[in-house]
Amino acid sequence: MRPAALAWRGLVRQPARASLGIVGIAAVGALLFDMLLLSRGLVVSFRDLLDSAGFDVRVTATEALPTAGPPMEEASRVCATIGALPEVEQVVPLNFGLATAPDGGSLYLIGSGPRTRRTWTMIEGEPLPDESPPQGPPPAVVNRNLARDLDVGPGDTIRLQIRSFPAMELVVTGIVEIIFDDAEARTAATTREAYFRLHGLPDADTVDLLLVASAPGVRSADTVAAIREAVPEYHPFSNADFVARFQRTDFTYFRQISFVLSTVTLFFAFLLVTTLLTVSVNQRFAEIAALRALGFTRRRVVADLLWESALVVGAGGFLALPAGGLLAVRLDAILRDIPGLPARLHFFVFEPRAVLLHVALLGLTGVLAALYPVFLAARLPIAATLRKETVS
Numbered sequence: 001m002r003p004a005a006l007a008w009r010g011l012v013r014q015p016a017r018a019s020l021g022i023v024g025i026a027a028v029g030a031l032l033f034d035m036l037l038l039s040r041g042l043v044v045s046f047r048d049l050l051d052s053a054g055f056d057v058r059v060t061a062t063e064a065l066p067t068a069g070p071p072m073e074e075a076s077r078v079c080a081t082i083g084a085l086p087e088v089e090q091v092v093p094l095n096f097g098l099a100t101a102p103d104g105g106s107l108y109l110i111g112s113g114p115r116t117r118r119t120w121t122m123i124e125g126e127p128l129p130d131e132s133p134p135q136g137p138p139p140a141v142v143n144r145n146l147a148r149d150l151d152v153g154p155g156d157t158i159r160l161q162i163r164s165f166p167a168m169e170l171v172v173t174g175i176v177e178i179i180f181d182d183a184e185a186r187t188a189a190t191t192r193e194a195y196f197r198l199h200g201l202p203d204a205d206t207v208d209l210l211l212v213a214s215a216p217g218v219r220s221a222d223t224v225a226a227i228r229e230a231v232p233e234y235h236p237f238s239n240a241d242f243v244a245r246f247q248r249t250d251f252t253y254f255r256q257i258s259f260v261l262s263t264v265t266l267f268f269a270f271l272l273v274t275t276l277l278t279v280s281v282n283q284r285f286a287e288i289a290a291l292r293a294l295g296f297t298r299r300r301v302v303a304d305l306l307w308e309s310a311l312v313v314g315a316g317g318f319l320a321l322p323a324g325g326l327l328a329v330r331l332d333a334i335l336r337d338i339p340g341l342p343a344r345l346h347f348f349v350f351e352p353r354a355v356l357l358h359v360a361l362l363g364l365t366g367v368l369a370a371l372y373p374v375f376l377a378a379r380l381p382i383a384a385t386l387r388k389e390t391v392s
Contacts, residue, residue, distance in 0.1 A: 008307075008311060014280070017276060017279070017280065018312065020276070021272065021273065021276045021312040021316065022312055022315045022316045022319065023316070024269075024272045024316065025269060025272065025273070025312060025313055025315070025316020025317060025319075025320065025362070026315075026316040026317075026319035026320045026323055027320075027323075028265045028266075028268050028269045028272070028320075029265075029269070029316055029317045029319075029320025029321075029323075029324065029358070029362055030320040030321075030323040030324035030327055031261065031265045031324070031327075032262055032265040032266065032269070032320070032324075032358060032361065032362070033320055033321060033324030033325075033328075033354065033355075033358050034324050034327055034328045034331065034348065035257075035258040035259075035261045035262040035265065036258070036262065036354040036357055036358055037324075037328050037348040037349060037350065037351070037354050038254055038257070038258045038347060038348055039254070039255055039258035039259070039262075040349070040351065040354075041254075041332075041346060041347045041348045041349040042246075042254055042345070042346075042347055042349075043243060043246075043247050044349040044351065045344075045345050045346040045347075045349050046243055046246060046345060047239065047240075047243045049179060049180070049342060049344055049345060050239040050242060050243065051239060052179060052344075053119050053179055053211070054119075054213060055090075055092070055119075055211040055212055055213050056212070056213065056214050056220040056223070056238055056239050057211075057212035057213075057214060057220055057223050057224055057227065057236055057237070057238050057239075058209060058210065058211060058212065058236070058237060058238075058239075058242065059072070059078075059082065059209070059210035059212060059227060059231075059234055059235065059236045059237075060072070060208075060209060060210075060234065060235050060237075061234055061235065062235055063235050071095070071206040071207060071208050072206060072207050072208075072210070072234055073205070073206055074205060075093055075205050075206055075207035076205055078207070078210070078231055078234065079091050079093055079113075079207075079210065081230050081231055082210065082212060082227055082230060082231065085223075085226050085227065085230060086215065086226075087214060087215055087218045087222055087223045087226045087227075088212055088213070088214065088215060088223060088226070088227075089213045089214060089215040089216070090212070090213040091113075091210055091211070091212050091213075092112070092113045092114070092119075092210070092211040092212075093113040093192060093207040093209075093210055094110060094111065094112060094113065094207065094208060094209045094210070094211060095110070095111030095192055095195050095196075095206070095207060095208050095209075096108070096109070096110060096111075096208050096209070097109045097111070097162065097195070097199070098162070099160045099161060099162050099188070099198065100160065100161045100162070101146070101149070101150060101158070101160065101186065102150060102158060102159050103149060103150060105149070105186065106186075107146055107160075107186040107187060107188055108181075108185060108186065108187040108188070109160065109162070109187075109188055109189075109190070109195065109198070110178075110187065110188070110189040110190070110195075111189075111190065111191070111192040111194070111195025111196065112128060112189045112190065112191065112192065112195075113192055113207075114130035114131070119178065119179055119211070120141070120176040120177060120178045120179060120189070121176060121177040121179075122174055122175075122176055123144065123174070123175045123176060123177055124153065124154060124174060124175040125141075125153070125154030125155075125172070125173055125174030125175055126154065126173045126174050127141065127173070127174060127176075128140070128141045128173060128174070128189060128190070128191070129173070129191070130191075131191060131193070132190075132191045132193050132194050136171070137157060137168075137169040137170050137171045138168070138170050138171070138190055138191055138193070138194030138197075139170065139171055139172075139173045139190065139191065139194075140158065140160075140170035140171065140172055140173065140188050140189065140190040140194070141172070141173055141174045141175065141176045141188070141189050141190075142158070142172055142175060142176070142187070142188045142189075143175070143176060143177065143178055143181055143185065143186065143187045143188075144175060144177065145181075145184065145185060145186045145187075146186040146187060146188055147172075147175045149186060152172050153172065153175065154172055154173060154174055154175070155171070155172065156171075156172050157169045157170065157171050157172070158170055158172060158188070160188065160198060161198075162198045162199055162200075165198065165199065165200040166200075168194070168197060168198055170188075170190055170194065176189070179342070179344065180342045181342065181343060182339065182340055182341050182342055182343055183336075183337075183343045184339065192207075212227065212236070220238035220239065220240065221238060223236075223238070224236045224237065224238050224241070254347070262361075266361060266365050269313075269362065269365045269369070270365050270368060270369045271369075272369075273309055273312060273313060273365065273366060273369035273370070274369040274370075274372055274373070276312065277305060277308065277309055277369065277370055277372075277373035278372060278373045278376070280308070280373070298377075298378045301377050301378065302374050302377065302378060305370055305373055305374050305377055306367070306370050306374065308370075309366045309367070309369060309370040310363075310366055312366070313362055313363070313365065313366035313369075314366075316362075317358070317359065317362040320358075320362075321355065321358070325350070328348035329348075331347070331348060332346055332347050332348040335347045
């Protein structure tokens with residue numbers, strides 16, 4: 001009989017012990033799988049979120065995060081200089097601020113340059129035009145939260161005010177879903193001309209952030225180098241640079257939590273399998289000695305125990321994947337309720353590498369956990385064990 005079949009029969013003979021081991025491995029394996037998803041989930045989700053906007057390079061006045069640093073001066077000149085580079089396909093200037101809605105609540109206001117449609121998804125109505133009309137109220141698009149709270153839709157007007165400057169009416173052209181909005185955000189976007197008029201600065205020429213799309217076939221790193229040479233006084237960075245920066249700072253906390261919990265989980269899995277196999281070996285001393293007396297080699301006995309460990313860990317690890325997936329969905333929903341996070345950002349993101357790492361770690365744990373029981377079985381004295389069994 002092959003070692004795998006013998007190990008299977010050994011587990012079937014003691015279903016309670018086998019079930020306990022499988023359920024225990026499934027529980028700790030599910031937690032391990034979730035920690036592996038968490039370790040890179042924010043990084044992968046944040047990178048996908050940046051890439052989905054259609055712009056691979058961003059330019060700010062300093063190395064500070066967008067809206068956290070000073071604005072860039074001479075925005076028209078900077079946009080023209082960057083837009084003329086052969087590595088650049090498109091440049092979009094953006095300004096960010098806060099305004100007061102007619103219901104007295106605050107909202108995020110975006111002053112948007114031309115051709116920003118890739119930064120949001122149209123839900124209803126028409127997109128924001130590139131320029132305000134020469135006469136009449138300026139156009140604006142609003143997100144669903146603001147449209148619901150103010151009960152407005154395409155064709156309606158809203159009055160916005162910034163600090164003590166005069167309020168201004170804007171015509172809602174459409175309702176949009178903005179990529180970086182959080183679940184509770186109230187956001188409106190208008191032309192940069194209307195944005196500055198609301199601020200009482202009709203002749204202003206500043207910009208908080210430039211979104212840059214590289215020309216087809218051009219690497220983001222080459223675009224960053226070209227922009228840095230053209231406007232050395234400002235700071236360009238690619239999406240990869242942005243993600244790497246967050247990975248070193250803001251996302252470090254979640255990687256540390258993932259590492260600690262993964263280590264603790266693997267330790268408990270190791271203890272569980274070691275204990276179960278050791279108990280099994282202690283209960284089967286006479287059986288193992290009899291098999292050795294009948295001609296089973298030490299290698300055959302070792303193979304039997306390794307297969308028993310592999311079957312328990314393998315079955316538990318297989319059940320851990322769907323259990324961990326369901327748990328990850330629930331945990332992700334809880335963590336995404338944190339205020340201020342983009343609604344499309346996820347903490348747990350499935351990756352094939354997480355499954356491969358999960359299998360590798362559990363496999364290594366199963367092998368290490370079987371070492372002590374294997375040592376006991378391999379060193380078992382055949383004659384003394386059979387004599388003791390006969391006398392007892």
